[in-house]
Amino acid sequence: MTDAALAPPAAAPRGLFGWTRTRLIRMGVTGRWVVILPPALWMTVFFLIPLAVVFKISFSEAVVAKPPYLPLLTFSDDGSVQLTLHLSNYLFLFQDSLYIAAYLSSLKIAFISTIFALLVGYPIAYFIARSSDRWRNILLMLVILPFWSSFLLRVYAWIGFLKNNGVINNFLGLFGIPQVTMLYTDFAVYLGIVYTYLPFMILPLYTNLVKLDGSLLEASADLGARPFRTFLSVTLPLSLPGIVAGSMLVFIPAIGEYVIPTLLGSPNTLMIGRVLWDEFFANRDWPLAASVAIAMLIVVVVPLMLMQRAQNAVVEGE
Amino acid sequence: MRRGWFVPTIAILGFVFLYAPIVSLVVFSFNESKLVTVWGGFSTKWYGELFADPQILNAGLLSLQVAAISACIALVTGTLCAVALTRFRRFRGKTLLAGLVSAPLVMPDVITGLSLLLLFVSMEALFGWPAGRGELTIILAHSTFCMAYVTVVVRSRLSELDLSLEEAAMDLGATPARVFFDITLPIIAPALVSGWLLSFTLSLDDLVIASFVSGPGSSTLPIVIFSKIKLGVSPDVNALASVIIGIVALGVVVATILQLRRPKERRA
Numbered sequence: 001m002t003d004a005a006l007a008p009p010a011a012a013p014r015g016l017f018g019w020t021r022t023r024l025i026r027m028g029v030t031g032r033w034v035v036i037l038p039p040a041l042w043m044t045v046f047f048l049i050p051l052a053v054v055f056k057i058s059f060s061e062a063v064v065a066k067p068p069y070l071p072l073l074t075f076s077d078d079g080s081v082q083l084t085l086h087l088s089n090y091l092f093l094f095q096d097s098l099y100i101a102a103y104l105s106s107l108k109i110a111f112i113s114t115i116f117a118l119l120v121g122y123p124i125a126y127f128i129a130r131s132s133d134r135w136r137n138i139l140l141m142l143v144i145l146p147f148w149s150s151f152l153l154r155v156y157a158w159i160g161f162l163k164n165n166g167v168i169n170n171f172l173g174l175f176g177i178p179q180v181t182m183l184y185t186d187f188a189v190y191l192g193i194v195y196t197y198l199p200f201m202i203l204p205l206y207t208n209l210v211k212l213d214g215s216l217l218e219a220s221a222d223l224g225a226r227p228f229r230t231f232l233s234v235t236l237p238l239s240l241p242g243i244v245a246g247s248m249l250v251f252i253p254a255i256g257e258y259v260i261p262t263l264l265g266s267p268n269t270l271m272i273g274r275v276l277w278d279e280f281f282a283n284r285d286w287p288l289a290a291s292v293a294i295a296m297l298i299v300v301v302v303p304l305m306l307m308q309r310a311q312n313a314v315v316e317g318e
Numbered sequence: 319m320r321r322g323w324f325v326p327t328i329a330i331l332g333f334v335f336l337y338a339p340i341v342s343l344v345v346f347s348f349n350e351s352k353l354v355t356v357w358g359g360f361s362t363k364w365y366g367e368l369f370a371d372p373q374i375l376n377a378g379l380l381s382l383q384v385a386a387i388s389a390c391i392a393l394v395t396g397t398l399c400a401v402a403l404t405r406f407r408r409f410r411g412k413t414l415l416a417g418l419v420s421a422p423l424v425m426p427d428v429i430t431g432l433s434l435l436l437l438f439v440s441m442e443a444l445f446g447w448p449a450g451r452g453e454l455t456i457i458l459a460h461s462t463f464c465m466a467y468v469t470v471v472v473r474s475r476l477s478e479l480d481l482s483l484e485e486a487a488m489d490l491g492a493t494p495a496r497v498f499f500d501i502t503l504p505i506i507a508p509a510l511v512s513g514w515l516l517s518f519t520l521s522l523d524d525l526v527i528a529s530f531v532s533g534p535g536s537s538t539l540p541i542v543i544f545s546k547i548k549l550g551v552s553p554d555v556n557a558l559a560s561v562i563i564g565i566v567a568l569g570v571v572v573a574t575i576l577q578l579r580r581p582k583e584r585r586a
Contacts, residue, residue, distance in 0.1 A: 032409065039398050047422060054429070127325050149567075152540050160551050256429065263548070296429060
């Protein structure tokens with residue numbers, strides 16, 4: 001649709017509607033703004049401004065009141081305006097070792113889970129990509145199917161599996177193996193993240209691997225390379241964009257995860273999403289929760305920018 | 319290409335990993351015993367209890383309502399956004415809009431939830447709207463992140479679409495709106511359906527954002543389930559999970575069969 005196509009027709013329509021339309025066009029409001037404005041306004045009001053509000057409240061002081069924070073701007077009787085910015089929330093993030101530890105621990109948990117999701121997801125994606133056309137659709141459906149059912153209930157399923165008298169321990173008990181504590185440990189958190197985010201790892205990998213030119217593999221085999229060697233020097237490098245995309249889709253949301261550490265982790269499993277939640281709901285310290293959120297945004301944005309750069313590098317390399 | 323045994327074995331183990339917990343969830347929903355993972359005989363009593371629990375039923379109804387309305391709002395705004403980003407060459411703030419609409423996809427839920435709650439609280443203090451928090455605020459919040467998903471789905475469909483049909487219609491004198499409703503919309507209809515379904519599912523599934531922006535008396539289904547399972551396993555949650563999994567499985571199987579059939583019909 002070109003601009004010319006969207007320009008008003010020459011003959012001015014009559015009536016109130018036509019009059020409004022002419023006025024709007026004269027003000028520079030053409031048909032396309034009817035398309036652009038609703039989503040633009042919606043995103044501004046419900047996404048951009050909320051982030052600005054979080055930023056603003058992160059500089060205010062917590063009080064026991066409703067709402068539980070003090071305004072930044074205060075108007076005195078003599079007409080002067082006073083702006084009070086409290087940096088104390090941010091300073092507190094550095095002073096109390098809990099927050100730094102929680103950020104680092106979130107990054108660690110997200111990183112290890114991503115590695116395991118890659119190790120589990122890659123063979124599955126490879127297998128699907130190498131299957132016959134008929135099987136491919138069925139297998140893909142099987143990967144996506146759990147994604148459509150409830151996330152919460154999939155995490156819940158693991159509680160029944162991992163708990164002390166749960167399915168796995170009952171099974172091991174048949175062979176006389178003593179009970180292993182698995183639920184409420186960091187191990188359970190890794191497992192939960194790998195399990196729930198696995199489709200996000202498999203799908204980009206599959207999309208990449210299915211495009212892989214089979215003749216390259218044949219050429220490598222003809223030249224005497226063993227399957228494993230072919231995999232290392234042909235398949236793996238070519239699937240790098242898929243690996244990066246899948247890993248980011250697991251890593252980024254895993255950093256802010258709240259549900260999995262709360263349901264499967266121990267009370268000591270530190271994750272920043274959980275800290276924010278407790279700061280907000282248990283301690284009712286809204287300004288501190290806001291500053292945790294801003295710091296978390298920075299932690300999330302940096303890996304995203306790295307991914308963007310990696311992607312650009314791949315595109316330029318092609 | 320020769321097939322080894324290694325990859326298929328790992329892949330099959332992977333599928334077992336994906337499905338074993340779900341299967342056990344469903345199996346134990348028919349368990350007589352209150353100890354969820356110890357078998358005490360076949361019974362459907364937990365299903366009876368599930369459908370007699372007003373708290374779960376009300377929450378389920380609220381969740382369905384929120385999901386349906388949010389998905390519709392997201393469908394309209396998301397489609398408009400996708401059209402603006404793919405069909406309009408340049409306008410002020412295009413890059414900003416593109417960035418804004420994809421940001422919710424990577425934004426951690428806790429931040430989205432917190433920021434929207436703080437917005438609603440500030441708005442109420444300034445304009446008195448929205449008064450309190452409840453269904454309306456949950457719908458506004460869900461529409462926002464669902465819109466991002468609709469935009470992605472519709473945008474990718476629009477960008478691979480053959481432009482010549484739209485151009486032909488415009489050459490024949492159709493207005494842009496007419497072109498959109500008569501030509502573009504019917505072609506992208508499947509993308510709209512998947513965008514709506516995706517939004518519906520995501521809204522139905524959301525716990526974190528809804529926890530922030532819901533008020534007393536407006537607990538969605540995930541909020542109720544979460545408060546139940548924080549205390550450990552309970553058989554009626556297994557029954558509820560089985561019902562949800564059953565509906566989803568049926569829906570996905572039907573959709574897949576329809577999709578597999580379509581290309582054949584076209585060829586015939």
